[in-house]
Amino acid sequence: MSSVAEIFLPTEIVLQIVSRVDRSLRGHERQRTLYTLCLVSHQWYSAALSFLYARPRLEKGNAYRKFTAILCPPASAPKTSKDLGRLVRRLDLSRLVHHSSNSMTARLIGRVRENLEVFIAPASGFSVNSFSPLSKCTKLRYLDLSLVNESFQFDSVIKSLRYMQHLVDFRAPGFMRITQDTVALRADSGGPTWPASIEQLQLSGTIDINMGTFRWPENITQLTLKHCMNLSLYVMTGLLGNHQLDENLKRLTVSTYNRGLQPECIHLIPVFLPNLLFLSIPGDLVHDIFFSMMKHRGKKLALEVLELGHTHTGDKLDFSIQSLINVLDTSLPNLRAVGFHTMYGDDHPDLDDALLKRAEEKADELPISDETVEFDAGTYYFD
Known part of the structure; x- marks a missing residue:
């Protein structure tokens, strides 16, 4: 019986194949296929691994538990040489319900912080403790906290954004509070400011200040008002009269999901x-x-x-x-x-x-x- 000779493919060709698979498939089908490619050989494993971890789907079955077990192992677990967290580019936790605890979410953000570009927070499991590791995700381009059920002062939120110099699109927490005690974004304040890169903003929560003196991102072009708890005539008059919006804003969306409108x-x-x-x-x-x-x-x-x-x-x-x-x-x-x-x-x-x-x-x-x-x-x- 004649033996079958192995066919060697240059790594460049393997990468082209894996890249084509990554672009052509979506969702769980993409993830299953990339996982299968990792099992072919050491060469295919090395080529497909970064694609597999770049955009993980975590909402089905035990996917989230397995993912966090690999990226956030207990202290007693054997040390591994691979830092897989640096491969994650997009982390979407929006479909998770009660999969995570506050501490686990904070640990997970800390593990993927190096190259994370897109982060969508879950409704449950994100707390004020997550802001510290989140602030170290300096390559974020898109940050969505709109689903989070916790209530935050806007000062805490803005401080976590200060080093995100690539952030273009930010969706604020739905239960955020902008009150008289908020100092970070008043025009006369010397506190933290928005990253200059922000162009798109979704504002939510309770607004209890004169929005005429509110400090908007300096390069804002798109604004969405959604899930605001008291979008009254007083608030809207101050908001619309803010000279920053008159000068810069090109797109405005006012959702029906606002109270007091x-x-x-x-x-x-x-x-x-x-x-x-x-x-x-x-x-x-x-x-x-x-x-x-x-x-x-x-x-x-x-x-x-x-x-x-x-x-x-x-x-x-x-x-x-x-x-x-x-x-x-x-x-x-x-x-x-x-x-x-x-x-x-x-x-x-x-x-x-x-x-x-x-x-x-x-x-x-x-x-x-x-x-x-x-x-x-x-x-x-x-x-």
């Missing part, structure tokens, strides 16, 4: 922020006066996309589509697209025709700028 809060947005390119707001809080105030003000807005999000108060819009069409030329010369949540049902052919006609007329004009929001012209629908 009134139609008057929404009607003030075009008045205070005429330079917005994208605006997403709860559809039920938009009244005809929203558009008549634009016309009365007599200034043209930069707005390119208006999105009318869902609501819990009903499935009908409380304004006339004609009132929007009437201000297209006078107040909204750049509006290209209007989005409707699917809960509102019917098509809006008159508005669609008006937007498409405008797009055709402008087709031969100068190219759009880098700041333009990319949406096809006309109306669209979303869930």
